[in-house]
Amino acid sequence: MKIAQIAPLMESVPPRLYGGTERVVSYLTEELVRLGHDVTLFASGDSITSARLISCANTALRLEPNVMDSIPYYMLMLDRVRRSAADFDIIHFHIDYLHFPLFRYRASTTVTTLHGRQDLPDIKPIFHGFDNMPLVSISRHQRSPVPSANFAATIYHGLPPTLMKPNFHPNGGYLAFIGRISAEKRPDRAIEIARRFGLPLKIAAKVDRVDQAYFQETIAPLLNGPDVEFVGEINEQNKNEFLGNALGLLFPIDWPEPFGLVMIEAMACGTPVLAFRCGSVPEVIDEGISGMIVESMEQAVAAIPKLLRMDRRVVRKRFEERFSVTRMANGYLKLYRQLMDATPRQETERAARMAAGSATLESESIN
Helix, strand or coil: CEEEEECCCCCCCCCCCCCHHHHHHHHHHHHHHHCCCEEEEEECCCCCCCCEEEECCCCCHHHCCCCCCCHHHHHHHHHHHHHCHHHCCEEEECCCCCCHHHHHHHHHHEEEECCCCCCCCCCHHHHHHCCCCCEEECCHHHHCCCCCCCEEEECCCCECCCCCCCCCCCCCCCEEEEEECCCCCCHHHHHHHHHHHCCCEEEEEECCHHHHHHHHHHHHHHCCCCCEEECCCCCHHHHHHHHHCCCEEEECCCCCCCCCHHHHHHHHCCCCEEEECCCCHHHHCCECCCEEEECCHHHHHHHHHHHHHCCHHHHHHHHHHHCEHHHHHHHHHHHHHHHHHCCHHHHHHHHHHHHHHHHHHHHHHHC
8 A cells, every 4th residue: 555644844753852743653654664555754854764755844843943934844745745646545644734725635535633632613613614534533532522523533542562661660769740841731730749649750841932931930940859850851762761660650631632642651661650530541541450540639649559559561461452553553554445445436526516616606706
């Protein structure tokens, strides 16, 4: 099968440091290549892949200080994809909705994975206006704000089984928080939980420009003691050591998390997860098996003793059963084939209706 993967340009594939979507695109691309498919990756030029790489920006845009607006780079990328669209059986987009106007004419040969939250009011008209674009949700909860959108499948993220080496005897003696410093991720909750229980906390996270004020005003004043260590952004290798040596991962979110890649990264290390019941959390965490799900700070503190007693081998096994990259890739391949086998007549009829509508609008404009 000839497959195009269209990645965001803000980070390389895989990202050097933080970047959940780009990481998933990398895992999927490499697994599809391993399974024998002809894959082309449209991404930044500093990406590393065994697929054919089409460079759409010299470097990841977030790391380029002279880039003030990312839209021109995406427009150039989409034009390159459009001009070579006939070369692919399936074009798989990971860039939200930017491509919808250009590719609605051949929607049945595209797949769009939604990686972000879908509860913002400005998003809903998009799904009504482009109701033929096949969508993939990364959790069932992600669909709930837009249940009538054209979802073709829900496919959970997956990791290569060798990416994270499990650690069944951690020696760090700390709880971990990893990800992004922002109000919805609630690092302040993580600090309070760890302090109330009496365990050290290590925070490995990036601070985006948009979150600098939150970090300086809310989080920095809480980093005033030896029991909390701010590590900053870490790479893939350091992440394995960081999560593997942790007694548990704190995931005290306060927003409709679409998936939460760090939860399965921790599980791959054998590290149990303590998470608040938001968004996808109940779909990812098997309570009492791979972690604990709570609804308040009091429940969180009270749940830590059970979290620390969890069998890390069982946590790792549950990761292997539910969140391998092979399972993810096979889920997408099944969907690709379903779309390819669909009757092309429906697409032709829709294109004809669209053309007729455009002709009517043009006639009305002339008159």
